[in-house]
Amino acid sequence: MTDRNPVGATILGYPRIGPDRELKRAVESYWAGTSTAADLEETARTLRVNTWDELKAAGLDSIPSNTFSYYDQVLDTAALVGALPPRHTELGLSPLDTYFAAARGTQQAPALEMTKWFDTNYHYLVPELGPDTGFALAGSKPIDEYVEARKLGLETRPVLLGPVTFLLLAKAHADAPEDFQPLSLLERLLPVYEELLAALHSAGAEWVQLDEPAFVADRSAAELAALDQAYTRLGGRPDRPSILVASYFGSLGEALGTLARVPVEGLALDLVTDPTAGDAAAAQTALRDKEVVAGVVDGRNIWRTDVDTAMTKAATLLGSVGRLGVSTSCSLLHVPYDVDRETAMPERLRSWLAFARQKVAEVVLLGRALRHGQDAASVVDELARARAAVADRGSASDLREPRVRARLDSLRPEHAQRGDYAKRAGEQQSSLGLPALPTTTIGSFPQTDELRRARAQHRAGQLDTEQYHAAMRSEIERVIRLQEDIGLDVLVHGEPERNDMVQYFAEQLRGFAATEHGWVQSYGSRCVRPPVLFGDVSRPEPMTVEWATFAQSLTDRPVKGMLTGPVTILAWSFVRDDQPLADTARQVALAIRDEVHDLESAGIRAIQVDEPALRELLPLRQSAHKEYLSWSVESFRLATSGISDSTQIHTHLCYSEFGEILPGIAALDADVTSIEAARSRMEVLSDLNAAGFARGVGPGVYDIHSPRVPDVDEISNLLRTAVAAVPAERVWVNPDCGLKTRGYAEVEPALRNLVSAARQVRAEQ
Ligand code: GLN
Numbered sequence: 001m002t003d004r005n006p007v008g009a010t011i012l013g014y015p016r017i018g019p020d021r022e023l024k025r026a027v028e029s030y031w032a033g034t035s036t037a038a039d040l041e042e043t044a045r046t047l048r049v050n051t052w053d054e055l056k057a058a059g060l061d062s063i064p065s066n067t068f069s070y071y072d073q074v075l076d077t078a079a080l081v082g083a084l085p086p087r088h089t090e091l092g093l094s095p096l097d098t099y100f101a102a103a104r105g106t107q108q109a110p111a112l113e114m115t116k117w118f119d120t121n122y123h124y125l126v127p128e129l130g131p132d133t134g135f136a137l138a139g140s141k142p143i144d145e146y147v148e149a150r151k152l153g154l155e156t157r158p159v160l161l162g163p164v165t166f167l168l169l170a171k172a173h174a175d176a177p178e179d180f181q182p183l184s185l186l187e188r189l190l191p192v193y194e195e196l197l198a199a200l201h202s203a204g205a206e207w208v209q210l211d212e213p214a215f216v217a218d219r220s221a222a223e224l225a226a227l228d229q230a231y232t233r234l235g236g237r238p239d240r241p242s243i244l245v246a247s248y249f250g251s252l253g254e255a256l257g258t259l260a261r262v263p264v265e266g267l268a269l270d271l272v273t274d275p276t277a278g279d280a281a282a283a284q285t286a287l288r289d290k291e292v293v294a295g296v297v298d299g300r301n302i303w304r305t306d307v308d309t310a311m312t313k314a315a316t317l318l319g320s321v322g323r324l325g326v327s328t329s330c331s332l333l334h335v336p337y338d339v340d341r342e343t344a345m346p347e348r349l350r351s352w353l354a355f356a357r358q359k360v361a362e363v364v365l366l367g368r369a370l371r372h373g374q375d376a377a378s379v380v381d382e383l384a385r386a387r388a389a390v391a392d393r394g395s396a397s398d399l400r401e402p403r404v405r406a407r408l409d410s411l412r413p414e415h416a417q418r419g420d421y422a423k424r425a426g427e428q429q430s431s432l433g434l435p436a437l438p439t440t441t442i443g444s445f446p447q448t449d450e451l452r453r454a455r456a457q458h459r460a461g462q463l464d465t466e467q468y469h470a471a472m473r474s475e476i477e478r479v480i481r482l483q484e485d486i487g488l489d490v491l492v493h494g495e496p497e498r499n500d501m502v503q504y505f506a507e508q509l510r511g512f513a514a515t516e517h518g519w520v521q522s523y524g525s526r527c528v529r530p531p532v533l534f535g536d537v538s539r540p541e542p543m544t545v546e547w548a549t550f551a552q553s554l555t556d557r558p559v560k561g562m563l564t565g566p567v568t569i570l571a572w573s574f575v576r577d578d579q580p581l582a583d584t585a586r587q588v589a590l591a592i593r594d595e596v597h598d599l600e601s602a603g604i605r606a607i608q609v610d611e612p613a614l615r616e617l618l619p620l621r622q623s624a625h626k627e628y629l630s631w632s633v634e635s636f637r638l639a640t641s642g643i644s645d646s647t648q649i650h651t652h653l654c655y656s657e658f659g660e661i662l663p664g665i666a667a668l669d670a671d672v673t674s675i676e677a678a679r680s681r682m683e684v685l686s687d688l689n690a691a692g693f694a695r696g697v698g699p700g701v702y703d704i705h706s707p708r709v710p711d712v713d714e715i716s717n718l719l720r721t722a723v724a725a726v727p728a729e730r731v732w733v734n735p736d737c738g739l740k741t742r743g744y745a746e747v748e749p750a751l752r753n754l755v756s757a758a759r760q761v762r763a764e765q
Pocket residue numbers: 442443444495501562610612652653654737738739740
């Protein structure tokens with residue numbers, strides 16, 4: 001090895017929205033026109049500087065930079081390499097406004113598509129590329145931020161999205177030939193990265209981090225060859241910083257050998273998701289002259305690290321690799337800032353948790369322990385405290401409820417089994433008496449300012465529970481009357497009482513805790529506050545029955561009960577890591593099952609259990625799909641079985657790209673599945689057929705993500721496509737997703753058109 005400074009103790013990235021969501025407020029006020037670009041830049045600069053100061057003070061050896069973003073790091077990369085679509089660059093806006101136009105769209109130029117970042121709940125903007133895309137270094141953000149830190153006396157390691165992952169995350173733009181693959185642009189893109197590396201080098205950067213997480217998923221030989229080609233070429237340049245290639249969210253598999261061989265100086269591995277990744281790396285002799293950064297502190301969950309396990313994992317690499325660094329498993333973007341602020345949380349629970357700030361300290365501690373030994377004076381006390389916290393959690397008896405455990409033990413396959421579908425369908429038809437092509441909605445109606453105010457006032461104690469409930473009841477009544485007037489067949493109560501479809505349930509279930517400041521960026525300026533699932537889950541009392549029965553009391557038409565499914569509750573929470581996810585899923589499923597049962601007993605004849613996150617948790621590697629689908633499907637069925645054949649179970653899925661979970665959707669055995677389909681023009685129906693799906697299906701007939709009101713013809717044409725693909729007696733008519741983010745000015749005419757279209761196509765049957 002040369003005498004370059006090691007990466008040592010580091011993190012792969014840090015939250016950027018601000019401990020008090022300062023960036024959210026700053027960008028939203030800029031968008032609203034109430035502050036200037038200079039104000040926004042000032043807030044951004046303060047956030048960057050504070051982050052660097054904090055990381056420096058914590059004692060990291062290498063501090064990342066360019067982890068800041070106004071909106072999204074993939075969009076940053078597209079802007080940096082000059083690959084924003086012409087529809088945005090030709091608007092004649094400033095670079096900042098062009099960037100926001102690509103992120104959010106304008107009247108004439110729709111935004112880039114947004115999709116999930118691997119298996120996380122973070123969303124990135126999908127670059128649109130084609131054979132005509134030319135790349136050029138079109139910005140200097142990573143260099144500017146490097147220089148900005150350097151002026152403060154800090155040497156940082158700029159973080160860039162790697163060129164191969166960038167292309168693999170992109171999609172072909174609308175005019176590209178059908179067989180066009182963004183990866184074919186690699187040769188054209190690499191010179192831009194070379195230029196960027198050279199510029200960082202001349203600015204003084206010692207290291208640069210290039211993220212290539214796409215290689216923890218299954219990749220073709222051609223894709224692996226592209227990785228080889230990219231880093232052979234970039235690594236071959238003399239005028240560049242040392243390169244750390246970072247992988248995360250899984251293990252590299254075959255790509256490990258490639259990255260071990262190419263001329264780069266460091267490799268960051270996720271040893272949390274795959275504990276065997278250390279052994280695999282130790283076996284690569286080509287890593288003997290590289291630095292391997294062991295990601296042993298979980299960057300995605302919020303539990304304190306078991307320091308002994310972490311040191312053991314890292315130590316598998318000692319002696320086998322050139323140098324050993326230590327890090328988080330991925331960027332800390334996915335966890336909140338600081339657990340010390342959670343003063344309302346039970347103290348004991350808080351003592352088991354580590355948010356971003358605490359995780360940085362853990363990395364520093366582990367780095368010192370690995371370097372100086374566990375008995376060194378600088379680490380011995382802190383290691384003891386870390387061990388004590390983990391041991392305390394391990395021995396806490398109230399994390400395990402004997403009743404929940406006994407119930408789990410007594411489960412038999414028949415508990416996740418409903419009766420014959422044909423019989424169910426017949427009984428449901430006599431109970432519900434619906435016309436052909438029944439119309440319904442996905443659950444939520446627009447969340448008006450008035451509703452948000454009522455919730456906030458209730459929280460602040462300005463509205464007492466009685467007043468708050470009265471406000472909600474009057475909203476429910478209004479929504480029921482509106483739906484009757486529009487002529488919908490299966491009604492909903494509109495979900496006015498729900499702050500969020502997971503939080504609402506987490507607040508009422510045992511085993512969950514809420515945070516006050518635990519915000520995590522979901523996309524752009526949008527943040528979520530995932531609950532912490534820390535112990536055995538059970539449902540002390542009904543959670544939705546009062547609202548559902550009130551709604552049903554107002555009308556003769558069936559009102560759907562509305563619940564969130566176990567997989568989605570897990571996906572959007574921080575989940576205990578001391579037992580298999582499948583066991584936790586079963587516990588949540590039993591709590592939902594209790595609610596389903598109580599809704600049925602209270603006279604609710606149709607119950608929807610939403611699973612929009614079923615796709616999100618799908619493992620990145622195919623080899624793990626079967627097991628995942630087995631427990632996730634089972635938990636849904638457990639939640640929705642044990643009821644009368646005449647009770648109709650609905651489910652709802654969104655975020656398209658169902659591909660690999662289609663067989664799982666069929667296996668859910670829901671009587672009716674509503675599914676996002678408008679944007680893909682009903683294509684999902686033939687995919688469902690091919691996967692053996694043969695239940696009721698409500699392909700969304702209009703896209704609620706857009707403010708456009710679809711006209712009757714547009715909807716009836718989609719319905720004709722639907723009844724051509726699926727027997728009409730199984731087709732339902734509904735929007736794509738819940739209506740909570742829309743306004744009544746669009747929702748009302750859209751639903752009226754939906755009902756007219758359904759009547760039209762019904763008459764043709
Ligand atoms: N029932 C929920 C709603 O209508 C479903 C939300 C979702 O699909 N994400 O808002």
